[in-house]
Amino acid sequence: MDVHASPLGLVLGALxxxxxxxxxxxxxxxxxxxxxxxxxxxxxPAAGKPxxxxxxxxxxxxxxxxxxxxxxxxxxxxxxxxxxxxSGTNFMGKWGGKPASELFTFISTNMPxxxxxxxxxxxxxxxxxxxxxxxxVEGGDEDLPSDPAALAAMTLPAAQ
Numbered sequence: 001m002d003v004h005a006s007p008l009g010l011v012l013g014a015l016x017x018x019x020x021x022x023x024x025x026x027x028x029x030x031x032x033x034x035x036x037x038x039x040x041x042x043x044x045p046a047a048g049k050p051x052x053x054x055x056x057x058x059x060x061x062x063x064x065x066x067x068x069x070x071x072x073x074x075x076x077x078x079x080x081x082x083x084x085x086x087s088g089t090n091f092m093g094k095w096g097g098k099p100a101s102e103l104f105t106f107i108s109t110n111m112p113x114x115x116x117x118x119x120x121x122x123x124x125x126x127x128x129x130x131x132x133x134x135x136x137v138e139g140g141d142e143d144l145p146s147d148p149a150a151l152a153a154m155t156l157p158a159a160q
Contacts, residue, residue: 048155051100051137053129053144061130064123068112077134083113087134092159100144101151104128121146132156 066075072083079085095103108124110116119127125146133139137157145151 048099048153051132051144051154051156052140052142053125053132053137054142055133055139057126057129057143058133058139059130061126061128061133064119064127065130068119069127072113077131086131089159092135092157095156096159098156099152100128100154100156101148103131103156104146104151105148 065073065077069086072081073086074080074083077085077087077091085091104124107128108117108119108121112118125144129139129144132144144154
């Protein structure tokens with residue numbers, strides 16, 4: 001039996017990827033936290049303003065998603081191959097309540113898997129807006145910023 005094609009192989013592969021990507025970020029954050037507790041609390045507010053994006057961003061993001069993400073994550077964001085779903089309770093359980101910058105940074109530095117960082121910050125922001133719209137987040141009039149500092153001040157809605 002080919003372990004890589006089995007459901008267990010898919011789960012183990014996804015867990016290994018998440019673990020590998022989580023360790024470097026945690027290691028980089030530790031020295032900053034030790035250097036200045038005041039700076040850390042100012043840089044990562046406990047509760048930021050709710051995330052907001054323009055409906056047009058989500059529409060453009062749907063086109064980019066189709067071209068750059070759907071082959072792995074599925075047309076309906078339900079996951080495919082080794083890629084996890086980008087919608088539903090598991091997705092929002094993982095990302096909900098966190099700064100929008102964390103989701104943006106993860107996507108922009110790791111995706112598409114075969115060419116990480118290949119899109120522009122604006123394009124990654126549009127994909128984030130599309131993914132959020134598919135998770136029930138309402139669009140508004142203001143664009144979701146592509147600046148990580150501005151995104152850090154915005155909180156993704158908690159899973160419901």
